[in-house]
Amino acid sequence: MLKTALNTVFFILLASLVKLVGAQCVNGEAAFSPGETITYEVAYNWGIVWVDAGEVRFKADTVDFRGSNTYYFESSGKSYSFYNWFFKVDDHFKSWCDLKTFQPISFQRKTSEGGYWVKNSYGFQPDGRIFSSVLHKDKPLRLDTVEAAPCTFDVLSAIYYVRNFDFGEAKEGDGFPVNFIIDGELFTLSLFYWGKEEIKNRNGKVYSCEKLSVKLVAGTIFKGDEELIVWLIDDKNRIPLMVEAKVVVGSVKAYLTGYEGLKYEMPGGFE
Numbered sequence: 001m002l003k004t005a006l007n008t009v010f011f012i013l014l015a016s017l018v019k020l021v022g023a024q025c026v027n028g029e030a031a032f033s034p035g036e037t038i039t040y041e042v043a044y045n046w047g048i049v050w051v052d053a054g055e056v057r058f059k060a061d062t063v064d065f066r067g068s069n070t071y072y073f074e075s076s077g078k079s080y081s082f083y084n085w086f087f088k089v090d091d092h093f094k095s096w097c098d099l100k101t102f103q104p105i106s107f108q109r110k111t112s113e114g115g116y117w118v119k120n121s122y123g124f125q126p127d128g129r130i131f132s133s134v135l136h137k138d139k140p141l142r143l144d145t146v147e148a149a150p151c152t153f154d155v156l157s158a159i160y161y162v163r164n165f166d167f168g169e170a171k172e173g174d175g176f177p178v179n180f181i182i183d184g185e186l187f188t189l190s191l192f193y194w195g196k197e198e199i200k201n202r203n204g205k206v207y208s209c210e211k212l213s214v215k216l217v218a219g220t221i222f223k224g225d226e227e228l229i230v231w232l233i234d235d236k237n238r239i240p241l242m243v244e245a246k247v248v249v250g251s252v253k254a255y256l257t258g259y260e261g262l263k264y265e266m267p268g269g270f271e
Contacts, residue, residue: 025151026102031163031238035261036060038239041202042077046250054079054089056254060160062099070105071097073156087114095156102161107154120183122154132184144184152179152186163238167193167210190215199231199241202255207241207267208234236264 037059044053056077063072072094079089091111097104109120116137123131128150134142153161158180170193179188194211201207209231228245232238239262243254259266 025161026164028164030160031236031263032060032160033261033263034060034062036263037260038256039258040243040254041257043253043255044083044250045252050253051083052080053083053087053252055257058159063096065096065105069099071099071102071157071160073097073160075156075159089113093156095154097157097160102157103151104154104157107156109154118183122181122184124148130181132181134184142184146181146184146186148181148186149179152181155180155182165238196234197231201241202257209241210234233267235267237262237266 037057039058040056041052042054042056043050045051054077057075059074061072061074062069064070065072073096075091075093077089077091079087089112091113092109094108095104096106103126104122104124106124107120107122109118111118118137119133119135121133125131128148130146130148130152132142132144132146134144151161172193172195174193176191176193179186181187192213194213197209197211198206199209212230212232214228214230228243230240231242233241239256239259240254241256243252245252
């Protein structure tokens with residue numbers, strides 16, 4: 001539950017704000033570089049008590065995939081052992097994207113949450129079609145082909161995609177549609193920009209951030225019509241500092257706890 005919430009959350013950040021040029025999804029230099037690793041600690045709230053429940057890790061690299069050099073993104077999330085009795089999480093996501101256009105090529109998801117598991121795989125075609133394979137614990141395998149708009153992302157590739165946007169021209173309250181695919185279905189969410197805020201992280205340091213909110217889709221994790229709040233560090237790396245959202249029972253927060261291999265120096269350090 002925690003990991004799926006985070007990946008769904010981060011990818012929503014500002015995907016639709018990037019101005020598309022033909023079929024190119026990213027226009028400009030990437031905010032990340034191969035070898036980057038970012039970690040978050042996830043805290044779960046039920047009532048008035050916050051409990052550190054798990055960790056999420058994101059990695060970016062370049063690899064050979066089907067004869068082409070591609071971006072490769074990998075994310076994993078696990079609940080801490082002491083929390084497993086309540087809700088065990090063991091999630092894994094992988095995504096491959098074209099180096100030049102940032103169009104997704106392939107995606108794999110294997111999640112196990114509270115004894116319920118889901119497997120997704122997508123093959124993104126040059127003509128806009130997505131070959132989708134979805135398997136749930138209590139449902140038969142579902143194979144489908146969906147017609148998607150240009151630059152429709154899986155939840156992992158979109159996390160990196162949105163880090164390339166400059167919010168300098170956005171005004172407070174501006175709203176934008178966001179298109180994505182999850183569990184073999186296409187969705188459009190509403191995202192809003194709320195300007196800059198000074199946010200203190202768990203390490204005690206204060207960072208200048210840009211505040212975003214997203215209207216969520218109802219499902220097994222989210223109630224629907226709830227807002228997810230993201231505070232994105234206002235620097236060249238474009239890393240989310242903190243994320244907060246309500247879930248079906250309680251709420252979750254994710255805090256940036258560490259990083260390696262950033263393309264640009266973190267402002268003011270982090271330790």
